[in-house]
Amino acid sequence: MQKRSPFTYIPGYSKNAVIQLIIVCGTAFVTYQFLWAIMRMTSVSETEFNTMIRNNVSVYTLSVFRSKPWTLLTYGWLHYGFWELLTNMLWLYCFGNLIQVLVGYKQVIPIFVYSILMGGIFYLLCQLIPGAAFQPVYYLMGAQAGLMGLMTASVVLAPDYKFFFMGDRFRVSILAIAGIFLFLMILNSRLLLPQLFLLLGGGLTGLGYMLLVKKGYRPGAWMYDLPEKIGNMTSPDENAIREKKYKKQQQELMRQESKLKITEKRVDDILDKINQKGYNSLTKEEKEILDRAGKEN
Numbered sequence: 001m002q003k004r005s006p007f008t009y010i011p012g013y014s015k016n017a018v019i020q021l022i023i024v025c026g027t028a029f030v031t032y033q034f035l036w037a038i039m040r041m042t043s044v045s046e047t048e049f050n051t052m053i054r055n056n057v058s059v060y061t062l063s064v065f066r067s068k069p070w071t072l073l074t075y076g077w078l079h080y081g082f083w084e085l086l087t088n089m090l091w092l093y094c095f096g097n098l099i100q101v102l103v104g105y106k107q108v109i110p111i112f113v114y115s116i117l118m119g120g121i122f123y124l125l126c127q128l129i130p131g132a133a134f135q136p137v138y139y140l141m142g143a144q145a146g147l148m149g150l151m152t153a154s155v156v157l158a159p160d161y162k163f164f165f166m167g168d169r170f171r172v173s174i175l176a177i178a179g180i181f182l183f184l185m186i187l188n189s190r191l192l193l194p195q196l197f198l199l200l201g202g203g204l205t206g207l208g209y210m211l212l213v214k215k216g217y218r219p220g221a222w223m224y225d226l227p228e229k230i231g232n233m234t235s236p237d238e239n240a241i242r243e244k245k246y247k248k249q250q251q252e253l254m255r256q257e258s259k260l261k262i263t264e265k266r267v268d269d270i271l272d273k274i275n276q277k278g279y280n281s282l283t284k285e286e287k288e289i290l291d292r293a294g295k296e297n
Contacts, residue, residue, distance in 0.1 A: 017108035018096040022089050025143060028077040029085050032057075050139075058139040059120050062127055076116030078141040088143045091181055094163075095150035098174065102157055103213060110220020111153050111209050112146040115202040119145020122201025126194045137194055144185060145202030151178050152206035156214075 032053070039049050057074040059065065065072070079085040096108045123140055154161075154174060161174040189195035212219050270286050 015105050016100070017105040018093055018100055021092060021096065021109060021112060025077055025079070025085065025089060025092075029079050029082075032078050054139060054141075058141045059123060060139050061137055062124050065124055072117060072120045075120060075141050076112075076143050076146050079143070080141055084142060088147060091147050092143065092150065094177065095147065095154045095181075098154045098161065099150065099157060102161075106224055107153075107209075107213060107220060108150070110223055111149050111206055112143075113223070114209060114220070115149025115205040116143070116146045118205040119148065119198045119202035122197040123194050126197035129193070136192065140194075140198070144188075145198050145205075147181070148185065148199050148202030149206030149209070151181055152203045153210040154178070156207055156210040 035053055036049060039053075040046075044052075055064075056068060057071060057078055059071045059075045079088065092112075096112070099111065100108050120140070123145075127137065155178050158174060162171045163174070163177065164171050185199055186196070189199065209219055266289060270282065270289060273281060273286070
């Protein structure tokens, strides 16, 4: 029997990428905070915790990134505080759910992941701009780049879309909500160049992704196709096994039939052998052929 994941009991979980992202981000946050609490209880200082944990999961400077390239994949799933996580997940639900409804759940996670990666790259490359080196650079954690990607993708996808509240008495356009979101993101960046480049990288990624989708491309299809291909490689194909077994059985039957196939010449050769050397000189196969020939005649 196959084991079922506890998440399969959540209605629509397998085809709800927004809920999947929220659960992953929430789990990452709880794990990070749990490690912080346990290490502080064991007399580990804040500095030691940052050295062992935070510095290995967050993006910092180019020089640090060269020795910790995996941080480009981890920083976007973690958040410093609960309210940051909560607000980000609300924005994620707002923009991600719109994309999920209009073009399918398989577009949400790729946009989010690509935007995080590109946002982190822009954050690092910004440090090469003359003058940017004099601005403070912080350890980067948070899903802001992924949210920017989802926001721009949703605006490009449906610029005339409207959210309805209280039935149909109160409506707000996606452009208005995107404007509020962008204002808050810029305000939260404190106009620091690396933070602005982070948002720019995420936004451009969402824009480019949705333009490709509109042209019929599937930039994120491999994220869903790859696990399926791996599963097919690791789990046996029952139809293929049955077909192979049937083919093997047929080959064996044909071999046996050809082995015992009776021809007039074969029988004549056996009779000649009996005349020359006697019946006891026959092999078991020759005796079976002779016996079978006698029954058929």
